[in-house]
Amino acid sequence: MTFGARYRDAVGSRGRFCVGVDPHPELLTAWGLGVDADGVRRFADICVEAFAGTAAVVKPQVAFFEPFGADGFAVLADLIAACRAGGALVLADAKRGDIGSTMAAYASAWLADGSPLRADAVTVSPYLGFGALAPALSAARAADGAVFTLARTSNPDGTGVQTARVMGTGVTVAQQIVDEAAGENADGSASVGLVVGATRAHGLDLARFGGPILAPGLGAQGASAADLPEVFAGADTRWVLPASSRDILRHGPDVAALHAAVERTRDEVEGALGP
Numbered sequence: 001m002t003f004g005a006r007y008r009d010a011v012g013s014r015g016r017f018c019v020g021v022d023p024h025p026e027l028l029t030a031w032g033l034g035v036d037a038d039g040v041r042r043f044a045d046i047c048v049e050a051f052a053g054t055a056a057v058v059k060p061q062v063a064f065f066e067p068f069g070a071d072g073f074a075v076l077a078d079l080i081a082a083c084r085a086g087g088a089l090v091l092a093d094a095k096r097g098d099i100g101s102t103m104a105a106y107a108s109a110w111l112a113d114g115s116p117l118r119a120d121a122v123t124v125s126p127y128l129g130f131g132a133l134a135p136a137l138s139a140a141r142a143a144d145g146a147v148f149t150l151a152r153t154s155n156p157d158g159t160g161v162q163t164a165r166v167m168g169t170g171v172t173v174a175q176q177i178v179d180e181a182a183g184e185n186a187d188g189s190a191s192v193g194l195v196v197g198a199t200r201a202h203g204l205d206l207a208r209f210g211g212p213i214l215a216p217g218l219g220a221q222g223a224s225a226a227d228l229p230e231v232f233a234g235a236d237t238r239w240v241l242p243a244s245s246r247d248i249l250r251h252g253p254d255v256a257a258l259h260a261a262v263e264r265t266r267d268e269v270e271g272a273l274g275p
């Protein structure tokens, strides 16, 4: 089953929403946990209980596991496996980007069967050139997984580089990424996704893009479900996947409250985006 088919099944049964697992030190403390590997493990276990059976997509932010070294990666590996076993798709937010030969190694870490960190998809950065992502794209297709490439990020700092015009073409850097990603999805696999923030008008033409569009920025970064129809006007909203981390996680450590926060936000998103 292609990633596109698996994605459509997941959002068809669970709704369009991606919950982030971002064990910020402040959240660990607020949940009464230590800012250490044991604290992160307990945090991850609570998230698995609350999200694995509910959310279509769970997105662990790898950066918050890395400070704990091998122990942090062991927690991340267990979290990924448990969420996948619970029926959620796991998008590892690792934002990897390098020359092609190194991208192949990143892809095998996050997408190859047998890897301890095997997820369904991984975020990548195209700023060493979209072509440098080719080995990761091939690996994603082979694994029925996906890479989600940054295009127009949710933070204001990205605007300068992402809206710069590509020499000799007149299109923006972000639009060129969208167009190259759309070309990769012409086979119908939807194995290339985009990251387009929900926080502002992005100025992109997404009409021909046939793959998932991760839209971070709900809640803590100021976007709301009500903003989505305008921000994603012109896109096929069946592919839009709004995401939130801190605004959900602030309801922890109570599992029922976390679970309810996901359901509430998912219902708001579904109501706003329509069928």
Ligand SMILES: O=c1ccn([C@@H]2O[C@H](COP(=O)(O)O)[C@@H](O)[C@H]2O)c(=O)[nH]1
Pocket: 020, 022, 061, 093, 152, 153, 154, 155, 195, 196, 197, 216, 217, 218, 219, 220, 221, 243, 244, 245, 246, 247
């Ligand atoms: O453009 C982007 C790409 C990725 N992110 C990541 O999503 C979450 C957002 O967390 P919130 O707590 O909901 O703000 C975080 O892991 C970011 O690294 C993004 O925000 N914007």
